[in-house]
Amino acid sequence: MADDAATAPSLHNAQPWHFRYVQHSRAFDVRADLDRVLPHADPDNRALHLGCGAAVLNLRVAVAHAGWYPATRLLPDPGDPALLATVQLTGLGSGESDLDALYPAVHRRHTSRYPFAETDIPGTVRSALSDAARREGATLDFPTAWHLKWVLELVEEGETRSRTDRGQAADLSRWTRTDATAGGATGEGVPAYAFGPRKRGGKAPVRDFAGTGQVPGRDAATFEASPHLALLSTSGDRPEDWLRAGQAMERVLLLATREGLSSAPATQALEWPDLRWTLRDPVFGTGYVQMVLRLGYGPRGTATPRRPLAEVLDIEP
Structure with a gap:
């Protein structure tokens, strides 16, 4: 177990x-x-x-x-x-x-850092995913229109900051394996084979684990122009709320996997307190955003080492 x-x-x-x-x-x-x-x-x-x-x-x-x-x-x-x-x-x-x-x-269930299809997620599936989060004491919302645009801008801002922040670079350096292959990866971190292609276009939020470096043989790809994001929130923001959010996130991801969806976290804005707070919908949103998930129909992610x-x-x- x-x-x-x-x-x-x-x-x-x-x-x-x-x-x-x-x-x-x-x-x-x-x-x-x-x-x-x-x-x-x-x-x-x-x-x-x-x-x-x-x-x-x-x-x-x-x-x-x-x-x-x-x-x-x-x-x-x-x-x-x-x-x-x-x-x-x-x-x-x-x-x-x-x-x-x-x-x-x-x-x-594996994180997929590949482009997803420009295919909508049925309302019944969205409702089931929201219900899965609710059963663990969290809320799952799918931002649209101006709110989706705003979330995408915040994630991009977080990605830009991370590229130039020495502390973030040190964290990334410790946990990435740019020379690892599927057969030779250590038991932790993100190996190069799981980076996915470098983004050359599209609006989907994708973290580039290679940073400013180069990975030999790595392809580039255009990602979806209309990505599907989901915001997972809790009413509180203390350790118990974080644990509940983690359970809700995984219940959502497992159900999404069962429903044929691929998924990836988009945590860049969450790593900066000023950006994290503004992820919420200022009109209808309540609580604290704990996770941003990118969902869609596309290639399954590659298993990372354990x-x-x-x-x-x-x-x-």
């Missing part, structure tokens, strides 16, 4: 989690691995909590798939803030069928 949990997405694929399974109580602890923070892109560890929240959702899905009920507590010990969640296996045979149904998508299970899981009697 921990290997299922560890397929979760995280900022720059830093994988900032560690699991402990206690056999006698049939319970998992999910802890933050504070050696894997991004001090410039994520100074308050908000994105770390989102990634760990996504891992918690995957763990709940895996527990339900095994036929158990995942009794989950967030931040169970105020004296130990690195203990982010506990998930106990209870009620044999009473697994959550809605979570179990998402299990086939756990190992199929750390060996022995590095992320401890088992106790």
Whole structure:
């Protein structure tokens, strides 16, 4: 189950989690691995909590798939803030069928940094994705018209700032592998084979993990002119809200995968506090934007490496 949990997405694929399974109580602890923070892109560890929240959702899905009920507590010990969640296996045979149904998508969901088709997402699918977020205590909205244009401009501004910011460049340098191939990538970070093509046109928000460098053999491509974005928001902006947002994000992404959609985060504006606040709809929007997702019909993403299970899981009697 921990290997299922560890397929979760995280900022720059830093994988900032560690699991402990206690056999006698049939319970998992999910802890933050504070050696894997991004001090410039994520100074308050908000994105770390989102990634760990996504891992918690995957763990709940895996527990339900095994036929158990995942009794989950967030931040169970105020004296130990690195203990982010506990998930106990209870009620044999009473697994959550809605979570179990998402299990086939756990190992199929990969970030896709490729162009998507100029095809609309049906309203029924949008509604289902919004309902998935709502079930985890978050809101998923699809900006349109001037608000979509504004969000795209903010993401582009975040991308431009990141290219020239030394701290952001240091974070990116630590977690990118420009010389890695699919067969030789280390167990963390974003390898060159997962960068996707360099953007030569279009309005889709795409992070260029190569920065100002060059990757031999990397193609360029025109991306969609009318991208589909979704804003995931919560009413609060504290660690528990971030964990709920991470679970909501992953539930949305797994359902999107099951519905044939490809996806990619667009976090550039979220990494700058002044840009993040203005992502919300100033007329109707409430709460705090926690994630920007790009969704559409296009090539599946490529699996990025994961750390060996022995590095992320401890088992106790």
